[in-house]
Amino acid sequence: MAHFQIKDLSFSYPTAKGRKSLDGINLSIEKGEYIVLCGKSGSGKTTLLRQLKSVLAPHGKKTGEILFNGTPIEKVESRDQSAKIGYVMQNPDDQIVTDKVWHELAFGLESLGCDQKTMRARVAEMACYFGIQDWFNRDVANLSGGQKQLLNLASIMAMQPEVLILDEPTSQLDPIAASDFLNTVRKINIELGTTVIITEHRLEDIFPYADRAIVMDGGKVIADDIPRNIGKLLYEQKNDMFAAMPTPVRVFYGAEGSGDCPLTVREGRTWLSKTYPEPTISTLPAEELDDEIEKPALSLKELWFRYEKDSPDVLRGVSAEVPTGTLYAIVGGNGAGKSTTLKAVCGICKPYRGKVKVFGKPVDKYKSSELFGGCLAMLPQDPKSLFVKKTVREDLTEMTKDEKRIAEIAAVCEIESLLGSHPYDLSGGEQQRAALAKVLLTSPKLLLLDEPTKGIDSFFKEKLADILCKLKEQGITIVMVSHDVEFCAKYADMVSMFFDGQMLTTDTPRRFFGNNSFYTTAANRMSRHVFSMAVTAEDVVELYGQNMGAEV
Amino acid sequence: MWAAVTGKTMRYDAFSKCHPAVNFLFFVGAIGMSVVIQHPAYLLAGIITGAIYYLLLNGKKGWKTILGLLPMFMILTVINPLFNTLGATPLFHFGSRPYTLEALFYGAALASMFVIMMLWFGCYNKVLTSDKFTCLFGNLIPSISLLLVMVFRIVPNFIRKTQQIIGARKSIGKGISENATTKEKLQDGGTVLGSLTSWALEGSVVTGDSMRARGYGAAKRSSFMMYRMTGTDWILLAVMLVLIGATIVAACLGQFAATFVPAIQLAPVSWGLAAYTCYLLIPTALHIKETIQWHISRSKI
Numbered sequence: 001m002a003h004f005q006i007k008d009l010s011f012s013y014p015t016a017k018g019r020k021s022l023d024g025i026n027l028s029i030e031k032g033e034y035i036v037l038c039g040k041s042g043s044g045k046t047t048l049l050r051q052l053k054s055v056l057a058p059h060g061k062k063t064g065e066i067l068f069n070g071t072p073i074e075k076v077e078s079r080d081q082s083a084k085i086g087y088v089m090q091n092p093d094d095q096i097v098t099d100k101v102w103h104e105l106a107f108g109l110e111s112l113g114c115d116q117k118t119m120r121a122r123v124a125e126m127a128c129y130f131g132i133q134d135w136f137n138r139d140v141a142n143l144s145g146g147q148k149q150l151l152n153l154a155s156i157m158a159m160q161p162e163v164l165i166l167d168e169p170t171s172q173l174d175p176i177a178a179s180d181f182l183n184t185v186r187k188i189n190i191e192l193g194t195t196v197i198i199t200e201h202r203l204e205d206i207f208p209y210a211d212r213a214i215v216m217d218g219g220k221v222i223a224d225d226i227p228r229n230i231g232k233l234l235y236e237q238k239n240d241m242f243a244a245m246p247t248p249v250r251v252f253y254g255a256e257g258s259g260d261c262p263l264t265v266r267e268g269r270t271w272l273s274k275t276y277p278e279p280t281i282s283t284l285p286a287e288e289l290d291d292e293i294e295k296p297a298l299s300l301k302e303l304w305f306r307y308e309k310d311s312p313d314v315l316r317g318v319s320a321e322v323p324t325g326t327l328y329a330i331v332g333g334n335g336a337g338k339s340t341t342l343k344a345v346c347g348i349c350k351p352y353r354g355k356v357k358v359f360g361k362p363v364d365k366y367k368s369s370e371l372f373g374g375c376l377a378m379l380p381q382d383p384k385s386l387f388v389k390k391t392v393r394e395d396l397t398e399m400t401k402d403e404k405r406i407a408e409i410a411a412v413c414e415i416e417s418l419l420g421s422h423p424y425d426l427s428g429g430e431q432q433r434a435a436l437a438k439v440l441l442t443s444p445k446l447l448l449l450d451e452p453t454k455g456i457d458s459f460f461k462e463k464l465a466d467i468l469c470k471l472k473e474q475g476i477t478i479v480m481v482s483h484d485v486e487f488c489a490k491y492a493d494m495v496s497m498f499f500d501g502q503m504l505t506t507d508t509p510r511r512f513f514g515n516n517s518f519y520t521t522a523a524n525r526m527s528r529h530v531f532s533m534a535v536t537a538e539d540v541v542e543l544y545g546q547n548m549g550a551e552v
Numbered sequence: 553m554w555a556a557v558t559g560k561t562m563r564y565d566a567f568s569k570c571h572p573a574v575n576f577l578f579f580v581g582a583i584g585m586s587v588v589i590q591h592p593a594y595l596l597a598g599i600i601t602g603a604i605y606y607l608l609l610n611g612k613k614g615w616k617t618i619l620g621l622l623p624m625f626m627i628l629t630v631i632n633p634l635f636n637t638l639g640a641t642p643l644f645h646f647g648s649r650p651y652t653l654e655a656l657f658y659g660a661a662l663a664s665m666f667v668i669m670m671l672w673f674g675c676y677n678k679v680l681t682s683d684k685f686t687c688l689f690g691n692l693i694p695s696i697s698l699l700l701v702m703v704f705r706i707v708p709n710f711i712r713k714t715q716q717i718i719g720a721r722k723s724i725g726k727g728i729s730e731n732a733t734t735k736e737k738l739q740d741g742g743t744v745l746g747s748l749t750s751w752a753l754e755g756s757v758v759t760g761d762s763m764r765a766r767g768y769g770a771a772k773r774s775s776f777m778m779y780r781m782t783g784t785d786w787i788l789l790a791v792m793l794v795l796i797g798a799t800i801v802a803a804c805l806g807q808f809a810a811t812f813v814p815a816i817q818l819a820p821v822s823w824g825l826a827a828y829t830c831y832l833l834i835p836t837a838l839h840i841k842e843t844i845q846w847h848i849s850r851s852k853i
Contacts, residue, residue, distance in 0.1 A: 055764040082767030094758035099705040106776035111767035346723040372725025385720035388747040
């Protein structure tokens with residue numbers, strides 16, 4: 001008997017005027033399977049997942065049937081559903097109910113009315129399994145995002161569910177915390193046999209290990225197969241989702257390779273070295289970096305900063321020069337002080353030593369109206385912190401009354417169709433663009449972006465990249481802080497490594513990532529043994545093609 | 553409970569490790585008695601013991617609070633005779649109203665009560681963290697205790713989000729400029745508050761989902777107990793009850809009697825003071841005992 005049997009399921013929201021969010025879905029999910037559900041934002045992934053748990057199912061018109069262990073889901077008692085179907089959501093913070101880690105772990109068990117003895121045993125068990133013992137007594141407020149999400153997972157696992165449903169659980173986490181989290185999910189699946197149904201933007205970490213991948217588009221299931229076949233299918237269909245596939249898959253089909261498609265970096269390396277043991281052309285030209293920068297848009301000199309008088313320094317002598325008209329990316333670990341650097345430029349944090357110059361003039365010599373009116377602006381990490389009105393249009397009008405200018409910027413950011421919506425009703429990628437539009441209305445010459453690709457899918461990432469390219473053409477200098485090495489490698493002009501409160505190295509992306517062996521892109525890790533300076537999937541495909549040409 | 557809100561870490565303290573019921577009973581006793589006792593000897597005992605324990609809990613930073621209480625003490629003391637003109641020994645006249653020595657002493661006694669209460673409440677905040685509080689009352693009123701716990705989480709969240717919104721607005725030139733009028737400041741505050749509200753509402757929908765997804769309302773709730781009564785806890789409880797009992801008996805015998813106006817009349821100091829002081833010294837004694845034990849056990853290694 002299948003664990004979940006979905007028969008001919010259709011669903012439409014009451015406000016959708018008959019447009020179906022789910023359209024004739026038929027799926028069967030076996031016990032112990034690990035299933036990746038992928039699709040663009042708005043393809044109905046979340047709507048489908050929520051149908052699998054009655055208390056979370058949205059209101060609307062539903063036809064068809066969902067069977068859980070052979071019983072229609074509505075008939076499964078809510079107590080059983082709570083315990084047996086675990087559901088982890090996107091936002092690590094809002095899911096947490098109580099203020100202490102131990103209390104959060106026990107929350108589900110308290111709800112089910114477990115007795116002390118069982119609760120003690122389960123809570124202890126979970127804390128050990130998830131490595132939570134060290135922060136068991138802490139306040140939730142003092143945890144990092146990764147720890148919070150792990151706590152959410154643990155507190156659900158404490159109820160010993162049969163199925164674990166995860167809706168983009170890592171979209172708010174940095175890459176290291178994200179892969180830690182996904183490894184834990186995989187461990188649960190392998191060691192406990194819990195069925196896992198997961199949606200994710202970052203397929204690199206989970207795609208190779210899934211038993212099955214299901215692709216959704218426009219509320220329909222368009223593919224349901226083992227991961228190795230999915231890449232081929234999407235490539236042949238020229239589906240937008242192909243861009244979300246792991247790098248080895250994109251390189252393989254991009255280069256029109258033959259044989260089995262590689263899924264992991266390791267498989268990709270084997271495939272490359274089999275094809276080209278000794279390639280004729282092995283490197284791509286890498287741009288040299290100019291040592292002398294004339295008229296930098298932003299220059300930082302020896303910035304020192306700490307948040308409290310007796311706390312350790314966050315910035316420890318940050319120096320950098322950003323040439324005018326470039327896209328400058330700052331990469332580095334969590335809590336290294338990247339965002340703080342941007343805040344220091346904006347004057348949200350005041351460095352106690354050092355100088356910030358914007359277009360050659362010290363930042364404290366500017367009047368604030370002069371600085372933020374047409375010179376400098378920042379897009380914060382959470383775009384929601386910029387929305388203060390009921391519709392996107394009103395939010396934009398707060399910045400300027402000039403209708404023409406709003407229309408112009410809305411066109412650049414491709415949000416014309418969203419102007420009437422409430423900012424909170426937009427998807428992550430849409431919110432990001434709406435917030436960007438609001439920031440652009442100040443007509444900045446220097447634009448600071450804090451993690452602009454956080455929580456958005458590969459399709460929106462490309463859109464964002466297009467927008468950034470357009471802005472660069474208009475002569476705007478962009479400084480971006482990011483964890484997303486793939487994005488930086490592809491689109492940045494210069495990349496800096498931030499570590500231990502300092503800017504350590506700065507180089508062009510090819511030379512920067514080409515010379516790194518750990519902190520680099522999947523494409524580089526996959527190809528560095530045969531090619532050098534190939535840092536994006538496109539680079540590898542190009543070199544592959546060049547070699548193909550050279551052999552002929 | 554502020555300790556839980558600000559998320560400050562605790563210094564090591566033996567009494568804090570006892571069962572919350574023991575902690576709670578102690579503070580009920582200490583604060584309860586300090587409200588009724590006006591006898592200077594007992595007040596002095598209260599201030600000294602309270603201050604010692606407060607310093608043990610807070611370390612050097614504790615001095616700041618204690619010194620900060622001093623001006624409070626002075627003000628309360630000198631104010632009393634302005635309202636209370638009874639007393640046999642006028643010091644000087646304030647217009648037609650006498651300013652008497654007895655009323656001044658009475659003021660000092662009232663101010664001491666205030667200081668003692670502040671000290672013990674300060675200790676209470678450090679010792680009885682929110683989770684201990686809910687552990688105590690969770691079983692009696694589950695829904696209210698959960699509500700409290702959620703509020704503890706929301707307050708720091710709100711502060712953080714407000715700072716985030718203000719920072720974000722500043723970096724697009726929508727911050728409060730140096731020469732903003734009060735009206736502009738108010739308007740800006742309103743905008744931030746509005747944004748904060750929609751943010752919070754959205755968050756609470758997710759929290760609600762997360763609660764229901766984990767079976768909230770699906771069955772009768774139980775409460776997870778982090779603490780168990782140990783042998784030491786029972787002994788402490790017994791000692792505390794004996795000492796409280798003794799103090800109450802002493803009170804009934806009139807040992808605490810003290811009148812200030814119109815003339816100062818104090819009951820002679822007797823064994824009641826010993827019982828009262830011993831009671832208040834319990835946390836400190838426990839602290840010292842554990843420190844000594846620790847050093848002995850370490851020196852044996």
